[in-house]
Amino acid sequence: MKKVVCILIFILPALVMGQGRVTNFGLFPEFQIGFSAAENLKVTGKIESQHGMLDKTESNEADWGYYHNQTDFQGFLGTSLNPFVAITAGYQYRVEPGRDNSHRSIQQVSFLQRASQYKVGHRVRTDQTFAPGEPIEYRLRYRISFEIPIEGQSLDPGEFFLVFSDEPIYSLQSGESGLENRLVAALGHYSKGKQKFQAGIDYRTDRFFEDDFRQRTWFKFGWYLSL
Numbered sequence: 001m002k003k004v005v006c007i008l009i010f011i012l013p014a015l016v017m018g019q020g021r022v023t024n025f026g027l028f029p030e031f032q033i034g035f036s037a038a039e040n041l042k043v044t045g046k047i048e049s050q051h052g053m054l055d056k057t058e059s060n061e062a063d064w065g066y067y068h069n070q071t072d073f074q075g076f077l078g079t080s081l082n083p084f085v086a087i088t089a090g091y092q093y094r095v096e097p098g099r100d101n102s103h104r105s106i107q108q109v110s111f112l113q114r115a116s117q118y119k120v121g122h123r124v125r126t127d128q129t130f131a132p133g134e135p136i137e138y139r140l141r142y143r144i145s146f147e148i149p150i151e152g153q154s155l156d157p158g159e160f161f162l163v164f165s166d167e168p169i170y171s172l173q174s175g176e177s178g179l180e181n182r183l184v185a186a187l188g189h190y191s192k193g194k195q196k197f198q199a200g201i202d203y204r205t206d207r208f209f210e211d212d213f214r215q216r217t218w219f220k221f222g223w224y225l226s227l
Helices: 002-016
Strands: 022-038 041-057 063-082 085-095 102-114 119-130 137-149 159-173 176-191 195-206 214-226
Parallel strands (some): 022 214
Antiparallel strands (some): 022 041, 063 085, 085 102, 137 159, 159 176, 195 214
């Protein structure tokens, strides 16, 4: 199973490169750290950064070259209503070369389902993006995710697991609607010390109702630490 996931991770960018009208490919590292600040209050900090390696339009040759796409700094405060439901509020500051930096407020509710051999997560999120000289952008997002142990019926330290998720996103800005979808497939490792490592493909499509339909494929790898 691990070999199959690794093969998909490396061949998917090549498969999608010739499809669609606008295609981007790059690297997407992220780091997340979380800790309990009180009995039922969790604090989470996250940094994620996108680094482009390829741009291609339908009628042109692929343009290879490094560029910094954007970097996000995020902070969240969350509390659990019960073992399966949590509510969270957050803030994001985005650094985006060539554009004014933006601010984003975030609200979300998450639900956890435990099956016999895997976990199913549901997340409903709303956010509002504020950028100088631009109307406020409102978004509504729903993500479903699956965490599947590879080496047993439950995930234990030192074992590998698979992660799959899909997230449609509806946006509204100055009366204009937009739709985006994000598919993720990754291989993870649950290490000792309450930390996880993941690497996989983050495949995003948007501009569905425009002439320049876009697909972005990111090789995403992350370190997630819980104190």
